[in-house]
């Protein structure tokens with residue numbers, strides 16, 4: 044990627060509004076999105092992407108699961124396996140996320156640029172992902188970044204129905220699925236870099252607090 048440009052001044056205000064809506068409907072998914080946004084930015088940085096691309100990774104990470112606002116809580120927090128109908132509904136969430144961000148992307152290049160990563164965040168490099176079964180480098184780089192940190196966060200967080208897994212177990216799973224689900228080069232970078240990242244001290248209660256927490260690097264990266 045080589046696109047450098049402006050991040051619109053209203054981007055953070057818009058993100059706050061959308062994330063507030065998600066927080067009202069589903070606080071756990073909201074907090075997950077805030078953490079994934081932050082970790083996506085860090086992995087993009089450690090993979091050598093420029094500041095504009097790091098901001099794209101952050102915003103794509105923040106919005107990746109916003110489509111879960113359209114999925115019922117019974118499905119989101121179901122402890123066991125989803126039935127085929129529930130699975131279809133769940134697997135449609137990247138498309139709903141895309142639909143939510145698309146009208147903004149139609150007006151603004153920065154948001155247009157993050158849409159493929161939002162839609163593609165459950166694609167796998169072996170072509171077994173969804174919704175488009177993209178393979179290899181056809182999976183957008185930012186989507187490959189989000190998938191790794193998304194998986195890390197999903198496995199390491201405690202839920203009502205299961206305890207979060209320790210880092211070593213999650214790292215082993217990332218390694219095991221490197222080259223099938225995940226981009227091997229990005230897994231290597233993540234495994235080297237993750238321990239050096241400062242984790243969030245507090246669970247972000249709203250995206251506003253999260254942006255203030257990260258205010259030093261978030262104004263305009265171009």
Ligand SMILES: [Fe+2]
Nearest residue numbers: 107108164165
């Ligand atoms: Fe997702």
